[in-house]
Amino acid sequence: MESKRSKYILSGLTLLCILLIGITSLKDGILEPLRTGVGYFLIPIQTGVNRVGTGLYNELTDLTRLKTALSENDSLKNQVAQLTEENNRLQAQQFELNRLRQLYELDQEYMQYNKIGARVIARDSEKWFQVFRINKGSADGVAVDMNVVADGGLVGIVTDVGANYATVRSIIDDSSRVGAMSVDSSYNCIVAGDLTLYEEGRLKLTDFSKDAVLKDGDQIITSNISTKFLPGILIGYAVDVTIDPDHLTQSGYLIPAANFDNLQEVLILTDLKEGEEVANQ
Structure with a gap:
């Protein structure tokens, strides 16, 4: 049974080959209607296949581009992170350089005194x-x-000293009193x-002589009669100085030259004041 079926299949294929050979040997005019019919059938299929192929190609291309873009994005993120870190480091170095430059300028301003630099730690x-x-x-x-x-x-x-540290009481502390004077008038x-x-960014300025003539912005420095503060150090600038009710003295306010919000480095004047003990620091 299988042998007969194989013979039929072989015979059918043989006839199909002979038919195709015969068709190809015919003239183009005879084949034209067949070609046209086949074209009506195959062209839509071919167009659809082309569209599918083009779509798949575009999808694969887009997928490749997406993978490339994601890889480049990760690389750019790493570069941005590195540049941000580098920028932060450079900014920190610039801030420190500016602070050290200010200390150097301050060092030059008080060259008459011996001094050492120190960093605020607490x-x-x-x-x-x-x-x-x-x-x-x-x-x-x-x-x-x-x-x-x-x-x-x-x-x-400086109020307290250890082997490797020292405590400083600033002039804004409630217990601080500094003997001072006006640069222009020399009144204490x-x-x-x-x-x-x-x-409000101010300190109290008291006990000026009623004869002192003070303008807003006049420099106030440490006085010669201070027992602990070296003379000639800028403290700040006088503002709103008026006659007291007793009409014997004047009082007002001082805007400190130093900023007590964010101290990081300071200079310690290692010379100690020598002189007669008086009531004022």
Whole structure:
């Protein structure tokens, strides 16, 4: 049975081949209708196949482009992260350079005094640097009552010293009193620390002689008669000075030259004040 079926199949294929050979041997005019019919049938199929092929090709191309874009995006993200880190590092270095340049300028301004630099390592208040510690101590030659400057002016005075640290009380602290004077008039006064008043960026200026002529912005420096503060150090600038009710003295306010919001480096004047003891610091 299988043998007969194979013979029929072989015979059918043979006849199909003979038929195709015969068709190809006919003239083009006879084949034209057949070709046309086949064209009506095959062209739509071919068009659909082409569209599918083109679509698949485009999808594969888009997928390749997407993978490439994602890879490039990851690479760019890494570059951005590296550049951001580098930029932050350079900014930090620039800020430190600016601070050190300011310290150098301050060092030049007070060349008559011996001094060493120190870094602020801690503070007792979360808001301002009213009492803070520095990373230099007795092993570096620091002693109690040495003056401390930063940001162009007087910051405070050393009150306690360890081998490798020292504590500084700033001039804004409530207990601070600094003997001062006006540069222009040479009249003496007192700069009093006041944390409440410093909320407005000011300190109290008292005990000016009624004869002193002061204008807003006049420089106030440490006086020659101060027992602990070296003379001639800029403290700040006088503002709103008026005659007191007793008409014997004048009082007003001082805007500190130093910034007590963000102290990082300071200079310690290692010369100690020598002289007669008087009532004012």
